[in-house]
Amino acid sequence: MTISLRPFLITAFTLFMAATGIENATADTTKIKSVKSLTHMLSQLEKNHGKDASLTTMRLQIYLEDVYISQGTTLFIRQQLISKMIARGLQQGMTKAEISKFILRQYKRSELNETL
Numbered sequence: 001m002t003i004s005l006r007p008f009l010i011t012a013f014t015l016f017m018a019a020t021g022i023e024n025a026t027a028d029t030t031k032i033k034s035v036k037s038l039t040h041m042l043s044q045l046e047k048n049h050g051k052d053a054s055l056t057t058m059r060l061q062i063y064l065e066d067v068y069i070s071q072g073t074t075l076f077i078r079q080q081l082i083s084k085m086i087a088r089g090l091q092q093g094m095t096k097a098e099i100s101k102f103i104l105r106q107y108k109r110s111e112l113n114e115t116l
Contacts, residue, residue, distance in 0.1 A: 058100060
């Protein structure tokens with residue numbers, strides 16, 4: 001008889017995400033309610049891509065804090081797409097500033113967010 005730990009791990013992950021203010025709205029989007037949860041999510045994305053990706057999400061973070069979170073608006077962000085854009089930018093040899101501008105431009109075009 002095989003016992004799967006998958007349900008336990010999913011539950012533990014969900015509890016951790018909820019405790020930090022990050023909730024999965026769908027499999028592809030992440031619900032952000034606070035500056036703390038936004039900062040945590042974006043810093044994790046940068047860390048996942050190493051030292052070369054540091055500060056690549058700073059422009060997006062500042063924009064989202066100023067325009068949405070300061071107004072009390074809940075955000076739904078497509079975290080995996082941001083991660084893929086960082087990886088693609090690094091592979092193509094883009095500078096941090098170029099990656100940062102590209103991510104912000106894509107967010108403003110609603111490529112990285114969900115409107116519900």
